Amino acid sequence: xxxxxxxxxxxxxxxxxxxxxxxxxxxxxxxxxxxxxxxxxxxxxxxxxxxxxxxxxxxxxxxxxxxxxxxxxxxxxxxxxxxxxxxxxxxxxxxxxxxxxxxxxxxxxxxxxxxxxxxxxxxxxxxxxxxxxxxxxxxxxxxxxxxxxxxxxxxxxxxxxxxxxxxxxxxxxxxxxxxxxxxxxxxxxxxxxxxxxxxxxxxxxxxxxxxxxxxxxxxxxxxxxxxxxxxxxxxxxxxxxxxxxxxxxxxxxxxxxxxxxxxxxxxxxxxxxxxxxxxxxxxxxxxxxxxxxxxxxxxxxxxxxxxxxxxxxxxxxxxxxxxxxxxxxxxxxxxxxxxxxxxxxxxxxxxxxxxxxxxxxxxxxxxxxxxxxxxxxxxxxxxxxxxxxxxxxxxxxxxxxxxxxxxxxxxxxxxxxxxxxxxxxxxxxxxxxxxxxxxxxxxxxxxxxxxxxxxxxxxxxxxxx
Ligand SMILES: C[S@@+](CC[C@H](N)C(=O)[O-])C[C@H]1O[C@@H](n2cnc3c(N)ncnc32)[C@H](O)[C@@H]1O
Numbered sequence: 001x002x003x004x005x006x007x008x009x010x011x012x013x014x015x016x017x018x019x020x021x022x023x024x025x026x027x028x029x030x031x032x033x034x035x036x037x038x039x040x041x042x043x044x045x046x047x048x049x050x051x052x053x054x055x056x057x058x059x060x061x062x063x064x065x066x067x068x069x070x071x072x073x074x075x076x077x078x079x080x081x082x083x084x085x086x087x088x089x090x091x092x093x094x095x096x097x098x099x100x101x102x103x104x105x106x107x108x109x110x111x112x113x114x115x116x117x118x119x120x121x122x123x124x125x126x127x128x129x130x131x132x133x134x135x136x137x138x139x140x141x142x143x144x145x146x147x148x149x150x151x152x153x154x155x156x157x158x159x160x161x162x163x164x165x166x167x168x169x170x171x172x173x174x175x176x177x178x179x180x181x182x183x184x185x186x187x188x189x190x191x192x193x194x195x196x197x198x199x200x201x202x203x204x205x206x207x208x209x210x211x212x213x214x215x216x217x218x219x220x221x222x223x224x225x226x227x228x229x230x231x232x233x234x235x236x237x238x239x240x241x242x243x244x245x246x247x248x249x250x251x252x253x254x255x256x257x258x259x260x261x262x263x264x265x266x267x268x269x270x271x272x273x274x275x276x277x278x279x280x281x282x283x284x285x286x287x288x289x290x291x292x293x294x295x296x297x298x299x300x301x302x303x304x305x306x307x308x309x310x311x312x313x314x315x316x317x318x319x320x321x322x323x324x325x326x327x328x329x330x331x332x333x334x335x336x337x338x339x340x341x342x343x344x345x346x347x348x349x350x351x352x353x354x355x356x357x358x359x360x361x362x363x364x365x366x367x368x369x370x371x372x373x374x375x376x377x378x379x380x381x382x383x384x385x386x387x388x389x390x391x392x393x394x395x396x397x398x399x400x401x402x403x404x405x406x407x408x409x410x411x412x413x414x415x416x417x418x419x420x421x422x423x424x425x426x427x428x429x430x431x432x433x434x435x436x437x438x439x440x441x442x443x444x445x446x447x448x449x450x451x452x453x454x455x456x457x458x459x460x461x462x463x464x465x
Contacts, residue, residue, distance in 0.1 A: 020453030330356025405423025
């Protein structure tokens, strides 16, 4: 990034734009800023010049927007987690709804009429069932800490600063997950410091303690996974034993030895230290088994609303063959099984497919079939001949959206209805534009992540006659 020294004075922030940024239009220029609110007036420094727009950072507030409210978290200024805390929740919802409409129209070039009001989250704090914390031996210092002149222990456990893989902010209290998430994190950090266990250095790739994942449930199940960067069994057993004894409520305690260059553990063995190797969560009377590598919607209460809405939009009557693409642990498949003739779920991660099958067995469901595969490699006429031509397709891809081969296969499938669930309306809009054999019938934005700019969106499509 080339640093500019041009200052824009008295810049008025006009509106919220995509990716949580705000936009200003002045003297024919489009300027994006972060951490601002519509109605703010600021002096800003230009940090990036692009062909069609500028990016700027606030150096001084001339006037703060009347729309602003006091953020509830002490880490708000630095942490990337809940960047919209300074905006009332109702306003956040309006911005998200508008973002969905804008992206479907601008990127998808779609004519949409039936946009339902966004479904807000019933809980706006402690709504996450999974948090991932990173250990560091070089925690980020706040201005206050630097100014204090005190000697500070740089071992920390918290979140990455936005966009910085090598900078970790130590967290005192996080409002995103119910307890014991804070108790656990604080306990583990101080136990490690007091016992001389080393914290990870991401640049040198050394240090024992690397990453901590806490997964909570609506019931009593609680999973903890600790990632270690070194194979030091004395240190590993020492801290794992201590966690087990101090937190007997953990029902699944696991660890991973990860000596790779990145934190991803999908290709590594997860070792169960104590308790079960999975946790269970129930939605609408169906119980789901979730392993350490399994995807599960992170806001469980709101996921229930998401699934109910998607199922309603699929208009199932019990006679249809339904495909559940990107099925994860088969959550949707198992929820819709009773309303379908047969459900076929496809998902990349074999362990998630194992969980999906187990979830069917556990819930006495016998009309599901799951396959572990990259969908682009298997979704074709041969597959349809073998497993049944889809009447309804429900698809829930990752943020990157669907591969063009998958979009093409869906477009040519002949299914009478498609329900497309997306956590990224931009890629959803891109994919929808290619589904030329279908027309959009209902659009339902839904908020799974309060205080972030992220928005989920469900679109139902019907086959053009
Ligand atoms: C947003 S999640 C949806 C999970 C599921 N529908 C649910 O509600 O629990 C996306 C899923 O797509 C899977 N996935 C990503 N790329 C894939 C691919 N190319 N082929 C098949 N599955 C893929 C991921 O592993 C993940 O489980």
